[in-house]
Amino acid sequence: MSITVSRLTVYPVKSMAGIALTEAELTATGIRHDRLWMVVDENNRFLTQRQHPEMALVTAVPDDDGLSMRFPDGHELRAPLIRDGADRKGNGRVYPVTVWNDTVDGIDQGDEAARQLTRFLQRPARLVYISSEHPRRLGDSYPAPAGITVGFADSAPLHLTSEASLSDLNQRMERPISMDRFRPNIVVSGTTAYEEDHWQRVQIGDVTLVVVKPCIRCQMINVNQQTGIKEIDPLETLGTYRSVPRGIGFGQKVVHEHTGTIRVGDPVAILEVKS
Amino acid sequence: MSLVPGNETGGREEPRHAAAATETGRASWRRATVLTCTPESSDVVALSIRPERWIAHRAGQYYDIRMPAERVVRAFSVVSSPTVTDHLEFGIQVLPQGLLSPRLAGVRPGAKLEIRGPVGSIITWSPEMAGRLVLIGAGAGITPLLSMYEHATVAGVTPSPTLIVSAKSTQRIFRFDRYRSVLTTRLSSQDGRIDRAFLDSILGPVLYDDVPPQLRLCGPLGFIGDIVDHLLALGFPEGTIRSEAFV
Secondary structure (H helix, E strand, O other): OOOEEEEEEEOOEOOOOOEEEOEEEEEOOEEOOOOOEEEEOOOOEEOOOOOOHHHHHOEEEEEOOEEEEEOOOOOEEEEEOOOOOOOOOOOOOEEEEEEOOEEEEEEEOOHHHHHHHHHHHOOOOEEEEEOOOOOEOOOOOOOOOOOOOEOOOOOOOEEEEEHHHHHHHHHHOOOOOOHHHHOOOEEEEOOOOOHHHHEEEEEEOOEEEEEEEEEEOOHHHHEEOOOOEEOOOOHHHHHOOOEEOOEEEEEEEEEEOOOEEEEOOOEEEEEEEOO | OOEEOOOOOOOOOOOOOOOHHHHHOOOOOEEEEEEEEEEEEOOEEEEEEEEOOOOOOOEOOEEEEEOOOOOOOEEEEEOOOOOOOOOEEEEEEOOOOOOOHHHHOOOOOOOEEEEEEEEOOOOOEOOOOOOOEEEEEEHHHHHHHHHHHHHHHHOOOOOOOEEEEEEOOHHHOOOHHHHOOOEEEEEHHHHOOOOHHHHHHHHHHHHHOOOOOEEEEEEEHHHHHHHHHHHHHHOOOHHHEEEEEEO
């Protein structure tokens, strides 16, 4: 059975709903628009579904001029993209924002977006866009080819899972879950369960990808992405059989060696496996 | 790029059959009454509660806790041993701008909370597991480790567990006075972070145990990464290490 790409997903705003794609353009930071926006608290620190599972219910559709957001209560927001450089109202202010242990420059996306997010999350919150002038570099543990950076993703620009791994997990679950719990960018079909753990380099379409390390999972996979409510699984079930020294692994962090385009249905060629 | 807006990255999640977790009530919210809530260290309170219905837990598990009918939910490790069966105790790290912990720190005896659990399978331990128990924690990460330590002690497990804790100061170690005689403490403010030589000096002999040890780690993400790197470099097999990072 041949291995192919079965799903592609982009998450323009970190921790908000994903958008299914049929074709994904890989830019320097990963899939075009992927996690270039982020919500921060009053300390300019990232906010995610870990604290606010309801963020899963907010859709944000990007275009070259900004974001169209829709909240579950029906509110809609058009957040025009503000690039580096503040205007007279102070929109576009650039300030350091924190995502995990990284501090990078974020560009404030204006008071209206902040107002809507603060209302929805019931705490001070602002929307920021990553500065293209001060790109976020990958950590030392990543084989980052020249020019490859990352947006507000947790670490690597891309996250890959397989349908077979999810099926295996669901065989063990009392209540099957859907792939969106893991928020992958690329899902492949036609593999055996967890076959992706053994890959070193793969070719998809015209892009070569390096499989860097397992994705260590946290409480966030317990958030039902369709209800925005945190449940007690699948973290517990995964913990019974997918424990690695650093935690629980499911899926792989991936870095692309160059830009290009990948499509649903593209064959996946295994170029190299881990020794 | 073609965009398909909405939550369409996966199918609907429908139950396959009645969940065992639901049958036992673990996955449902139930009420609990606050027994005591007392400061334990500079930023941690000990919260003791009595659930309206008792469900046995394993050392290393946690509970989701919320104020009645509120939406902010946070997970807290059980600090009391599974052998204590009339109440549950938690060590709550109070984050000044947290949405729940400052409020939990202010609850009075008799107040009602809602809890869901016990949950968790990653760093659980029980006395029938073979191999020396080695517990390594940082900050609030000590709380599930103390549950394991207490359980091992009550069960008379030999050798007694090794308990290593990293903290900025002893004031920040949960119940330092009670555990000081059995703790190996590394104070980051004066000795720096736990490094390989430090671990080697304590755990070197464990590598020669006939039965591989049970290593349990709990702490911040960066701490876990560093300790795992050190343990693997020292020669501990991957399968002996289980860790849970709090984020």
